[in-house]
Amino acid sequence: MTSPDNKGLSVAVDQNEFLAESARTVDAIVTVEATDALVVSVPPPDRVEILIIDTSGSMGSGDKFAGARRATLAALDVLPDGTRFAIVEGTDKAEVVYPRQGPSAIAGRAEREAARHALDKLRPHGGTAIGTWLGLSRLIAQQHPGAMVHAILLTDGRNEHETPERLAEEIRLASGLFTCDCRGVGADWEPDELRAVASALHGTVDIVKTPDLLAQDFAAMMETSLEKAIPDLALRLWTPVGARIVFVKQVAPFIEDLTARRTEVGPQIGEYPLGSWGAEDRDYHVQLELEPAAPGREKLAARVSVLADGEVLGQGLVKAAWTTDTDKSARISRRVAHYTGQAELAQTVQEGLTARKQGDFATATAKLQRAYHLATESGNENTAKLLLSVVDVVDERTGTIRLRNKVDPADEMALDVRSTKTARVRKEP
Known part of the structure; x- marks a missing residue:
């Protein structure tokens, strides 16, 4: 119906x-x-964009900190004039680095330039406490009642400077107040932590393998956020x-x-x-x-x-x-069957990767072989391609695979965080 x-x-x-x-x-x-008819019928909402940038000591390695700064500026360049925004510096503490006064700034040429200067003064230091970052973002959101508040959270590390219980509680408190897209740069962060944040706050989670890709990703996330009018x-x-x-x-x-x-x-x-x-x-x-x-x-x-x-x-x-x-x-609904298989695919990938990390290679092989079969049969080309960075196909006819001895940690993490993305099957006309 x-x-x-x-x-x-x-x-x-x-x-x-x-x-x-x-x-x-x-x-x-x-x-x-x-x-579009529904979107244009809704009065344009007041918007607040919060950019939460990890500035912990580990961000000083390589080009990560410079990449994060470029990405923040790229996101601000996409922001229409008149949109409210704030930049949060995240270490084992959290601080609003721009604006220095008031809960948010209003985007314009002068404000972007001032934000640039504020970013120039930041230096990597301290630890990582993601729940604390969310807590400060929640306070910002609460000062804009009725606004659509969206955050982008970037980190390169694990939540090592607060308890898992504190993070879980801050996620709970933030639910319903703002949405949050999460990104991990490099391969030293914990997918389950960012997945928990993104899941509860109706956002996305993904890996950005190298810092030079951050700016493009931030701009795309900002554009997607701006398209949300409801x-x-x-x-x-x-x-x-x-x-x-x-x-x-x-x-x-x-x-x-x-x-x-x-x-x-x-x-x-x-x-x-x-x-x-x-x-x-x-x-x-x-x-x-x-x-x-x-x-x-x-x-x-x-x-x-x-x-x-x-x-x-x-x-x-x-x-x-x-x-x-x-x-x-x-008779089984074609779409019910398809999505049941996609759910099994995501679960099987994550179970296979967990077994591999635990050294249970027999279980890992069985699970990832089943995952490869499900991905190819259902037309989920993205997951099938990601699987091939972790396994080798021994026999295409039977779908037999073997685990690779050497796997790039970033490739393994990409398979993990993207395993829940499904291949669409359209409804019957």
Whole structure:
């Protein structure tokens, strides 16, 4: 079912609604698409951009600090005049290095030049405390109520100067106040730390292998942020009495498990935050368990709505019909099958890399061979290419692989952080 696109947003449900007698599990792919019509109908939001730059001692090696400075300036060059911004210096402490007074500056020629001079005075020193950086960014966001606040966080190291509990708490406190894209430069940072930040704060995480690539990446992230005009969408799920939600996952453009982010808003009704949007489409996998009905009966398994500021912009229905016709019940939705495989691919890659790091090479080989098979079969060329930096294919016909003896740590990290990016499969016309 597809909702009418009368507000610039549509919701389409792809599933096989026929279930075998006594079957309980219902799967559906929900595609949410926001068009330019929705974006232009929204009043332009006040924006604040926060640039969080690691200036710890390790950034002094090679060209990392100079690359970070160039990247910060490249991001500011993209920023339209009149947009508020702040630059945060991150070590084992956090400090706003520009502006020196007030929570943010307003972009213009003079402010960019002043920011440049402030960056010139910075020198690498101290340690790394990412939670502290987020805490200061949260304070900046709180001084701009109602604004869309976006941060870019860059680091080259691990969160060594505060406890994991402190980082987790700061991530929790920042959720809903600002979005955050995270980048690690080099190969000495911890993917799980930045993944936790980006996941909770509706951002992206990636590796930038060398400092000379930072400026281009920062400018691209800033441009993408500026395209987001809808501060926050929410997916609302109504289910009948007796139904159980197994999971709700974003499955494209990348995998993100939203199940634990549910907020109860009424009897059998919960909402899941979707973050800020521009003109784009995303796919979600909803899996439910229902009490079976008699063959020939149909149930409404779920009502899926997408809201902005409490207003329903689009809606779709997930249905379940029990049948004794095995031809009907055995048919698997092409899109459900595809995204189930993409989720397995991401998990298998990460399990294989973990086993490799732990020296369990038999498990690593089995997992990464399975991952290579899934990537090639599903057309996920990006992940297949990344796998080839960690394994060698012994036999193309059988898909047999062996682990490489020498692997560039940056290549291994790239495979890890990009494993959740999925190959899209479009909805049926």
